[in-house]
Amino acid sequence: MNRPASDTREEDAPEQAPPPFAMAGGTVRRDGREILAGVDLRVAAGEVLAILGPNGAGKSTLVKALLGLVPLSAGRTLIYGEPPARFRGWHRIGYVPQRLPLGGGVPATVREVVASGRVARRSRWLPALGAGRAADRAAVDRALRTVGLAERARDSAHLLSGGQQQRVLIARALAGEPDVLVLDEPTAGVDARNQAALAAALHDLAGAGRTVVLVAHELGPVEPLVTRTIELGHGRVVREAARETLGRTA
């Protein structure tokens, strides 16, 4: 693949589509402490990138900064060639947050949570009618099948196990049919059976050529899919490695 490491200025190369994420010198300061300290990271389309590192290394902050959820105090980051504030193609991005915000509050069925992932695909002003509604339903069904929760669609999401809830959140992101999936610690606190289901779902996605960025403590069953790893330590990239993978062959 042709990718000069220093080139993050996609405006200068119109013939080449801008990559999903390009961060240059990304720095995040909070309470006077540098949580990210000048990270250069470019994620090419079709990559399966794993961000590794110990607790407090800045992994979650990095993915949030890539998505523009945490503002940079220095450096810059682009999503498909646009700064996050000007980016409009959010339907191309699926974000799976780390925490499980399903407990408590008002109950929601698995299907309701997953269907809310379609929101970026929909016009804000026009209710979905006919074909749009059918497309919504089909995408939600597909997402539920991918994570293996089709039979639980009508159950309350907060009554599922932690691992199943994590799969609900992944299905929510998948329902939007994104080109890029960003997952923050998808395997944390998830039992082996659910980890395997998760790996199978990611395998399908990677096989379909989607870009995946995932934060992980340790890779576990998703290891064969990963094409590149970076390791963070104290807000810096301390190691980077391309990997031989099996996942691409699917």
Add this chain to the structure above:
Amino acid sequence: MSEMLQYDFMRVALVMAVLIGLTAPAVGTFMVQRRLSLLGDGIGHIALTGIGLGLLTGASPVLGALAVSVLGAVAIELLRARSRSGGDVALALLFYGGLAGGVILTNANGGGSATLQSYLFGSISSVTAADLYVVAGLAAAVLAIIALFGRELFLLCQDEEVARAAGLPVRFLSVLIAATAAVTVVISMRAIGLLLVSALMIVPVAAAQQLARGFWGTMAAAMGIGVLSAVSGLAGSFEYDLPPGPSIVLLALAAFAAAVAGGSVVRRRRARAGAAGDAVPAGTGAEARVDAEAEVLGG
């Protein structure tokens, strides 16, 4: 019932009770989901200042309450977005300022404690047909906002960061829901009173979530419970000469108690059905621990 309907003000009040019973729990569903159950309470405090201003300037107290409580709600939302810890104290200042200011302004107007009482605890007999038109218009606006933005608001209330990563205008939607809550407070204040207004936003939702599995199901059930308690509370207050607001709220609380009892039966039956279909039964101790951890992380 038929005797009650002979009075014009009771017919107006009953229509109003239906509107309140529909709108307050509908908005309240989002508030409970966002863990802002007490926001309506605070807006009620602030609205009192608006009533005082309305009385003082000779404008309608309802319009005064509407303007001040919407402004207050927007201010609360902006404070909340700015800082978590400082926002908490700022909210308290706003609430108490609103209540104290309202009492002073109402008194300055020579309103006395009878006027004050009617706004704090509701007074149906003073409701006019003109009030009803205002309330009906506002209720239609609130329900239209929920119909139009319901999906976006649902995602926002589930997870603000995911909503932002879906490209939703998070700040606009947050202000929208706060402003909608303020309008709902104004809709409900004549019948229920400012001090109890948020009870009808929250209690029917608390009851409904014992029974329903889903978000929209909870909202629909809450609206049903809301209408039922508002109408029967009003009828009861006419029949037995009780203040309407507290009657409505006590009925909603009774519905909550019944739902808790009914809900535990429903859940036990569902858990048994779930255990039969799945090797991992829902609601075991281990899962409860996972959920508790998640809340610590999320908080």
